[in-house]
Amino acid sequence: MKNVLKHFVMVLSSVLIIAGGASAASAEEKLVVSTWGGSFRDLIDESIAKKFTAETGVKVEYVTGGTMDRLNQAKLAAGKPESDITFTTAHVGWLYANDNLFEKLDLAKIPNAAHLVEQARISPYHIGAWAYVYTIGYLPDQLPKGVSFDSWEGLWNPALKGMISSPDFDPSHVIAVAAKLSGADAAHWEAGKDKLKALKPNYKAFYTNDANSQQMFATGETPVQVVLSMNAYYMRDQGVPIKLVIPKEGAVLGVDTMGITKGTAKADLVYKFLNIALDPAVQAQIANLKKGSPVVDNAKLPPEVAALPGVFTTPDQWAHQTLIIDHKLRAEKTAEWRKWFAENMMAP
Structure with missing residues (x-):
């Protein structure tokens, strides 16, 4: 045993x-x-x-x-x-x-x-x-009277002169929007060049990253932004009273x-x-x-x-609330778009 x-x-x-x-x-x-x-x-x-x-x-x-x-x-x-x-x-x-x-x-x-x-x-x-989406976010108490964002066209309202911002590292969102409002798409983005140039007076600044976007909202420097939705909700949780909207043309999907x-x-x-x-x-x-x-x-x-x-x-929602830039096209065009945007929109 x-x-x-x-x-x-x-x-x-x-x-x-x-x-x-x-x-x-x-x-x-x-x-x-x-x-x-x-x-x-x-x-x-x-x-x-x-x-x-x-x-x-x-x-x-x-x-x-x-x-x-x-x-x-x-x-x-x-x-x-x-x-x-x-x-x-x-x-x-x-x-x-x-x-x-x-x-x-x-x-x-x-x-x-x-x-x-x-x-x-x-x-x-x-x-x-x-x-996520990049879409229009704004501070309601600083929005000029009569401005609305049912459409992306609202960004071009002259009442927003010197009030808006968008990312400097990726202009594809506003480039696609301008093309859409001009009757084209991102593949034929040149059709929106004049539309983009017409938006230039409304720009106050361009943010370099999410933290910079948060700072510009928190201080009120740019009370209207083309903003990353997840970042906007983070800021809202921190007490910044941001309102996010989905324009009728759709928000830019990421x-x-x-x-x-x-x-x-x-x-x-x-x-x-x-x-x-x-x-x-x-x-x-x-x-x-x-x-x-x-x-x-x-x-x-x-x-x-x-x-x-x-x-x-x-x-x-996926079908009708999104504005989709073809991802492969975006990869091919990013450098060209950034160059044009820097020279024509960000330069003094």
């Missing part, structure tokens, strides 16, 4: 050693995500990564930086990638794809992708993680996306991460935290979040 017991203890000890070794190996394994820093890094960590680590035991680490800085670094690191997954904007994701920096996605390995809305199916290489970094050796884990990112409960959590739109059609949002302008939860 003693020999049998001794043998059992030895076998059990071996099992525990093997299991312990496997746990240690899992704990040492990591998945590296390239993303923006600050609140967006925290958003991914709190919603997607937390669930991923709980289910796999694999830790998530981050490489952070600006959108274009990370693209340039990825080009330098081609063949020996620093990350396994890359978060970037939809149009810059096309630049990654064009430079062969993304793996082609196998959506069969992402079951939750069956619920992706059409507007989040960006390319064979990258898909949406969440969505989609932040996920792609598999070319050369990753952890494809199975990456697909697990992407599937968790599209889990309806995770998508609802992201919407609650950032006040953006879920990119799957089965996420259930609290009524007060679903009711916010720029948060889309129905096919009708």
Whole structure:
């Protein structure tokens, strides 16, 4: 009996050693995500990564930086990638794809992708993680009498002379709007050049980032902005009484996306991460935290979040409240647009 017991203890000890070794190996394994820093890094960590680590035991680490800085670094690191997954904007994701920096996605390995809305199916290489809009935000108590924003045309009201701002790093929003109001689209943006120049007197400044946008609103320097919806809701939560509107032409849609970094050796884990990112409960959590739109059609949002302008939860909203700039076109035209805008709109 003693020999049998001794043998059992030895076998059990071996099992525990093997299991312990496997746990240690899992704990040492990591998945590296390239993303923006600050609140967006925290958003991914709190919603997607937390669930991923709980289910796999694999830790998530981050490489952070600006959108274009990370693209340039990825080009330098081609063949020996620093990350396994890359978060970037939809149009810059096309630049990654064009430079062969993304793996082609196998959506069969992402079951939750069956619920992706059409507007989040960006390319064979990258898909949406969440969505937002750039639209008109304003401080009601500083809006001149008679000004309204039922249409984007309201930005051109002479009463707004020296009162508005928009981002200096991406003029595509107002370029697309001016083209639309001129009877064209972003592909034929030149049709809106005169319309854009007519807006110049209404500009007070151009903001360089979200923090700068917040400062200009908080001080009242530019009480009307073409603003990122998620940033506007953050400011509102901080006590800045911003009102956001969706003009009849639609708000300019933005989609932040996920792609598999070319050369990753952890494809199975990456697909697990992407599937968790599209889990309806995770998508609802992201919407609650950032006040953006879920990119799957089965996420259930609290009524007060679903009711916010720029948060889309129905096919009708996606179809009729968005003004979409073709993402591939935007990638191709960004440099040209920035150059023209700097020379014709931002220069004194």
